[in-house]
Amino acid sequence: MDFAFDARTEELRAKLLTFMDEYVYPAEAVAEEQRDLLASPWDTPAVVEELKAEARRQGLWNLFLPDSEYGAGLTNLQYAPLAEIMGRSPHLAPTATNCAAPDTGNMEVLTQFGDEQQRKQWLEPLLAGEIRSAFAMTEPEVASSDATNITTHIERSGDEYVITGRKWYISGAMNPDCKIFIVMGKTDPDGDDIRRQQSMVLVPRDTPGVTVKRAMRVFGYEDHSHGGHAEVIFDGARVPASNLIGEEGGGFAIAQARLGPGRIHHCMRLIGMAERAIELMCRRAVSRTAFGKALAQQGVVHNWIADARVTVEQLRLLVLKTAWLMDTVGNKGAHTEIQSIKIATPRAVVDILDRAIQLHGAGGVSQDFPLAELYAAARTLMIADGPDEVHQRSLARRELKKYV
Incomplete structure (x- = not known):
């Protein structure tokens, strides 16, 4: 096992360390001051958009994504020390470099399992940092540590899927730039294989029947930087069947x-x-x-x-x-x-x-x-x-x- 940093990792580390010193750390206090003046606490402070523009200009963008067609093409071993550096300012640096959860995981899902249309409609604007997203799996009524427990229904109805259920602690959902949810629910609740009952579908935030009910606090914090954590209700929300990610039962x-x-x-x-x-x-x-x-x-x-x-x-x-x-x-x-x-x-x-x-x-x-x-x-x-x-x-x- 050779953990020595290769030339590309060293180059990116040096750039990222300088970016943190010159831009990110000074922006921490500025972001808090600007947030106090925003019309909504969930709006993005201007300094964050400035950081994103500078990070993209410097090539410090989508570093997490190993697929070189869409991201930086780094291995896990190359990305790990960069994630450590960003962790020193976890509420600003990952967002500034478009490496913030839950967008990172959602982009990975779309890269690996999304079809061409899904990638064009949702992955491309996520990669560009133009929109944000959320991943809706956790539910308040069941022990979500066991994902087979989820009760949200995803029912096929002709050329559509109908989603009904209640989710909470859905990270990013309070951000007005959050335009798409990846929702996990059961398409075959009575199936013999409990790990083949679930599927994932793409649900646009503005779909009728989708209600972002309230923000969920974490130790009293609302976690503005990640777009908050929300309770979300899906009340008969309908999406085209083409919004299924992968196959039924693959969730x-x-x-x-x-x-x-x-x-x-x-x-x-x-x-x-x-x-x-x-x-x-x-x-x-x-x-x-x-x-x-x-x-x-x-x-x-x-x-x-x-x-x-x-x-x-x-x-x-x-x-x-x-x-x-x-x-x-x-x-x-x-x-x-x-x-x-x-x-x-x-x-x-x-x-x-x-x-x-x-x-x-x-x-x-x-x-x-x-x-x-x-x-x-x-x-x-x-x-x-x-x-x-x-x-x-x-x-x-x-x-x-x-x-x-």
Whole structure:
């Protein structure tokens, strides 16, 4: 396993690091100020559009997409260190470079499973950053950690599909630029194979019967940068049968294909969050005095910083190994490692952020530092894309099979 960065990765890292220093970090406070003046809290601040234009000008655009016809054509191992850098400002940098979820996963789905018309109508404007999208799978009435539980109905009616159901925590749905939903529901609820009951369809936001009912908060945050998280009602919404993605019964498999790359993206961005936290810890420790000496001279602070550095180095190696395996043996061959990073990374980064907040005192839970919002994002990823316990169950069963 050779994790040395190749020439293209080094070039993109250098450009991205400069972009972060010159454009993204200075824009963080500006975006918050502009958001306070917007007519709707879900509108996009002007500085975000400026960042997008600059990122595209510099070639820092669609870096996540391995398909060279549509994206940068990077491998997982090449993209991983770039996602880490973007994770240092997770509420701005991914959006600025058109690498923000849920659009990334939706573009991957359309690239792999969409037909020519679907790609032209929806993938192309997503790739251009002209529209946003949402992925509607999670439901409030069932344990959505088991995707076979979903109850939304997708019923064939002549040349149309009729969608009826209730979804929530649908990321991006509050953004007025969100024009399309990828909706997962059951087309064959009584089918013998529970993993062939589900299908995915494209549902334009303005379809009659689609209601974005309310914004869902996360630890009190509305998460404007991702376009919010919404409860969405589908009440007999009708779309052409041609809006089916792939085949009937293929929804579960598509969801699994979508989540594999997404998990490694999340984990690399989490490492970026941890690096930002370590930087803030160190700056705080050398600039604050308590009980007659700098915080940097307190033994417990030494332990926090040292433990954080060790943890980040360990996590990074595991995530890079996972990226390398995904590139060499595929997602199925990297299943154990994908689950391992999904379990290990959020909980470790939550711990690092918790120590960073503690070191900042009242400032750590305030809006004057990014730590509280980073904590909320990291803690949420212990649930998103499958809660830890689901991955632990699957990983343990795979280990036990070796001995049974």
